[in-house]
Amino acid sequence: MTGRARRQQVIIDILQRQPVDSQEELRQSLAGRGIEVTQATLSRDLRELGAAKTPRGYQLPSGTTPGRSESARALTPLARTMASFVTDIQTACNTIVLRTGPGHAQIVALEMDRAGLVGVVGCLAGDDTIFVAVASAQRAKELTRELLGLAELAGAGR
Amino acid sequence: MTGRARRQQVIIDILQRQPVDSQEELRQSLAGRGIEVTQATLSRDLRELGAAKTPRGYQLPSGTTPGRSESARALTPLARTMASFVTDIQTACNTIVLRTGPGHAQIVALEMDRAGLVGVVGCLAGDDTIFVAVASAQRAKELTRELLGLAELAGAGR
DNA sequence: GGTCATGGTGCATGATTATACGAGGATTGC
DNA sequence: GCAATCCTCGTATAATCATGCACCATGACC
Numbered sequence: 176m177t178g179r180a181r182r183q184q185v186i187i188d189i190l191q192r193q194p195v196d197s198q199e200e201l202r203q204s205l206a207g208r209g210i211e212v213t214q215a216t217l218s219r220d221l222r223e224l225g226a227a228k229t230p231r232g233y234q235l236p237s238g239t240t241p242g243r244s245e246s247a248r249a250l251t252p253l254a255r256t257m258a259s260f261v262t263d264i265q266t267a268c269n270t271i272v273l274r275t276g277p278g279h280a281q282i283v284a285l286e287m288d289r290a291g292l293v294g295v296v297g298c299l300a301g302d303d304t305i306f307v308a309v310a311s312a313q314r315a316k317e318l319t320r321e322l323l324g325l326a327e328l329a330g331a332g333r
Numbered sequence: 334m335t336g337r338a339r340r341q342q343v344i345i346d347i348l349q350r351q352p353v354d355s356q357e358e359l360r361q362s363l364a365g366r367g368i369e370v371t372q373a374t375l376s377r378d379l380r381e382l383g384a385a386k387t388p389r390g391y392q393l394p395s396g397t398t399p400g401r402s403e404s405a406r407a408l409t410p411l412a413r414t415m416a417s418f419v420t421d422i423q424t425a426c427n428t429i430v431l432r433t434g435p436g437h438a439q440i441v442a443l444e445m446d447r448a449g450l451v452g453v454v455g456c457l458a459g460d461d462t463i464f465v466a467v468a469s470a471q472r473a474k475e476l477t478r479e480l481l482g483l484a485e486l487a488g489a490g491r
Numbered sequence: 492g493g494t495c496a497t498g499g500t501g502c503a504t505g506a507t508t509a510t511a512c513g514a515g516g517a518t519t520g521c
Numbered sequence: 522g523c524a525a526t527c528c529t530c531g532t533a534t535a536a537t538c539a540t541g542c543a544c545c546a547t548g549a550c551c
Contacts, residue, residue, distance in 0.1 A: 218539055222388045229385035265454045267427050267466045272455035304457045306464055376509055
């Protein structure tokens, strides 16, 4: 009985790393980390966390932070840039769209290019928007989660 | 008489006015406005709109706007701009690409942003080209048709 | 210790949402 | 016209989620 708080912390971590489309899927991910609970408990946890079920999986409300536990990666230039300028990230099939403040898209795109993110086919930046073409929809999903983390946005829309 | 687009506009309107906790509740609100459909249809509509089910009811993704209340759809700024500057429209999966005369892309993209088209995740304009990322390939198709109409291009794309 | 209140959980089940399938209408090409 | 196609939607049902209830553990209090 490691505790509810800890479990919810792990749930946050999982949701930020990978797309989760159902509570059953989440249950299995938790089991993989040695935490076994029923779907009913997850239903309660997700409500308490304020998680939303979107067509692209469960999303945490913005402001939810991962327990610095495992996500403690030193801040890369990309992370700093993203956290500073990116205001929103959305996925659509195999394309990721990032929004920034006016005039900042170029800077962010430059850093993304330098970072050499796996699966990224190319970036195209305007004034406040960046399109990222990704090799596959699947990879786009994953990448979006990662980028949301870097940008410290936690949840996508609203 | 494509009730679908109209219905989705009404759904957006309802979701922005009052909390809706279930599709059944939404169904009743729609019925109150004279639109009668089944829960299955709403499930599809909500997915296309990208709506998320949160502990506080259904939420629309940021950027979704109420859209012209159908009646005022006569000659919008978007329609005028599109008809004036857009020379070609093509769809690729979930991305729509519009071509304009040299230097006109920015103007058109600006109007598209203002229009708050349903399903549009973001626009990016160069000099004579505009990329539009759409939430789904399905929605991209529909939107392309609508845009072709606005641009008075008949069957340009495809 | 005994009793009570509180919080967290599983189980079973009700409520809600998603989807496979097919019908009906519109459009296109012949 | 007629067949082929594409859309949209309802029906039926599967899949998923929420919750009433009971149980157990813990801690406060007598």
